Amino acid sequence: MNGFNWAELSTAMPGLMQGLGVTLRLLAMGVAGGIVIGTFLALARLSSIKFLSTLAKMYVNYFRSVPLLLVLIWFYYAVPMIFTLVTGDYLTIDVAFTSCAVAFMLFEAAYFSEVVRAGIQSISKGQFNAAYALGMTYPQAMRLVILPQAFRKMLPLILQQSIILFQDTTLVAAIGLVDFFRASYVRGDLMNLLTPYIILAGAMYFVVSSLAMLGVKQLQKRLRV
Amino acid sequence: MSDKPMIEIKAVNKWYGQFQVLTDCSTSISKGDVVVVCGPSGSGKSTLIKCVNGLEPFQQGDIVVNGVSLADPKTDMPKLRSRVGMVFQNFELFPHWSIKQNLTVAQVKVLGRSQAEAEKKGLAYLDRVGLSAHVHKYPAELSGGQQQRVAIARALSMDPVVMLFDEPTSALDPEMVQEVLDVMVGLAKEGMTMMCVTHEMGFARQVASRVIFMDQGKIEEDATSEEFFTTPRGERAQHFLSKILNN
Numbered sequence: 001m002n003g004f005n006w007a008e009l010s011t012a013m014p015g016l017m018q019g020l021g022v023t024l025r026l027l028a029m030g031v032a033g034g035i036v037i038g039t040f041l042a043l044a045r046l047s048s049i050k051f052l053s054t055l056a057k058m059y060v061n062y063f064r065s066v067p068l069l070l071v072l073i074w075f076y077y078a079v080p081m082i083f084t085l086v087t088g089d090y091l092t093i094d095v096a097f098t099s100c101a102v103a104f105m106l107f108e109a110a111y112f113s114e115v116v117r118a119g120i121q122s123i124s125k126g127q128f129n130a131a132y133a134l135g136m137t138y139p140q141a142m143r144l145v146i147l148p149q150a151f152r153k154m155l156p157l158i159l160q161q162s163i164i165l166f167q168d169t170t171l172v173a174a175i176g177l178v179d180f181f182r183a184s185y186v187r188g189d190l191m192n193l194l195t196p197y198i199i200l201a202g203a204m205y206f207v208v209s210s211l212a213m214l215g216v217k218q219l220q221k222r223l224r225v
Numbered sequence: 226m227s228d229k230p231m232i233e234i235k236a237v238n239k240w241y242g243q244f245q246v247l248t249d250c251s252t253s254i255s256k257g258d259v260v261v262v263c264g265p266s267g268s269g270k271s272t273l274i275k276c277v278n279g280l281e282p283f284q285q286g287d288i289v290v291n292g293v294s295l296a297d298p299k300t301d302m303p304k305l306r307s308r309v310g311m312v313f314q315n316f317e318l319f320p321h322w323s324i325k326q327n328l329t330v331a332q333v334k335v336l337g338r339s340q341a342e343a344e345k346k347g348l349a350y351l352d353r354v355g356l357s358a359h360v361h362k363y364p365a366e367l368s369g370g371q372q373q374r375v376a377i378a379r380a381l382s383m384d385p386v387v388m389l390f391d392e393p394t395s396a397l398d399p400e401m402v403q404e405v406l407d408v409m410v411g412l413a414k415e416g417m418t419m420m421c422v423t424h425e426m427g428f429a430r431q432v433a434s435r436v437i438f439m440d441q442g443k444i445e446e447d448a449t450s451e452e453f454f455t456t457p458r459g460e461r462a463q464h465f466l467s468k469i470l471n472n
Binding site: 130136137140149 | 275278280303304306307308309310311313315317318319320321330331334335336379380383
């Protein structure tokens with residue numbers, strides 16, 4: 001523990017904050033992209049068009065059956081390779097961050113789609129009928145009447161899934177992307193202060209997740225009334 | 226009453242899988258008619274009224290509403306439905322919207338009215354059902370009878386050519402039935418074309434021009450209300466009447 005003091009921490013802070021930035025950006029993109037793609041997946045899954053619903057079902061089953069780490073690595077190595085094979089060009093973007101963001105969005109979409117599907121199914125058929133009876137089209141009924149009610153009911157589950165994703169973002173270390181955890185680890189390793197830095201990182205994840213979980217509980221209480 | 230029927234139901238057959246829920250149903254409702262549809266539960270009366278605005282599909286026959294055929298696959302169903310008002314057993318107000326939004330959103334999004342125009346119309350109908358004071362409340366803050374009156378105002382705000390009522394008082398506490406019936410009687414007296422699935426025989430006697438009795442998916446009786454109440458012809462209709470009138 002010798003040497004783990006405010007001076008050291010303040011020197012480390014810019015690096016840690018940069019890592020936290022990566023963590024939060026991945027989280028935000030994973031949640032936002034996951035919900036948007038997941039909503040379309042859920043609509044496809046509930047569609048009366050057999051082809052669409054089968055396709056969505058296969059997608060969800062696939063992503064729920066493979067480890068997230070594998071998806072991350074696959075996107076990191078395979079996607080640039082396929083891109084080069086197809087176009088003959090090299091990717092010029094930040095491959096590590098972009099591939100992780102895309103992987104999280106597609107992976108989380110599978111989970112969010114199940115949440116959204118349950119949410120839509122929890123709205124009574126009478127609400128659909130009332131919307132249709134007023135002359136609304138299917139997209140209008142979904143957008144104006146069904147989804148707003150469904151999302152309200154789903155909010156605790158969405159938050160819960162986001163907390164899981166928040167913790168899962170640490171997996172990006174596997175492909176060398178420096179998130180908050182990786183930044184703490186690297187700094188600790190460098191300064192021979194690995195233990196305190198790991199504890200610090202753990203405390204951060206613990207506090208944020210616990211607070212969010214508390215928020216979920218409050219939300220569930222409020223939504224029940 | 227004009228000669229051109231507002232609703233024409235022509236030999237409609239409907240199945241749920243193997244089970245036939247509607248058998249050869251035919252009737253016609255002219256402009257200004259108030260037709261009450263009654264019958265025991267499971268007789269297909271709610272299914273029939275939901276066929277009229279296409280909420281339930283049917284496999285055979287045709288229904289023509291205001292000159293538009295529902296069996297025609299080219300028919301713009303949302304457009305047709307926007308002119309057919311419907312009131313449901315469970316009110317089905319949109320719980321995430323205030324009363325004002327419930328009254329105006331469809332007018333704006335479906336009919337393309339301006340917000341100001343929609344509000345003017347919606348609030349006028351809300352006033353008509355006697356609930357102006359509740360415009361900023363949410364549906365959950367109203368009683369069942371009040372919610373149903375708002376639902377009627379919501380349907381009327383769309384300027385429907387015909388109103389469909391699917392057991393509008395069945396989910397209400399007894400003391401709230403009358404306030405809803407009063408609104409319906411008022412509408413009937415103004416000449417609104419109405420098709421009402423209901424067991425409220427007092428209402429039928431008071432304002433119905435015709436009564437249709439259904440049993441096991443068939444229209445068993447289709448008579449003027451006077452005929453129906455004085456000389457119901459079928460045994461089933463008599464049995465049904467004696468049961469609900471004695472309650």
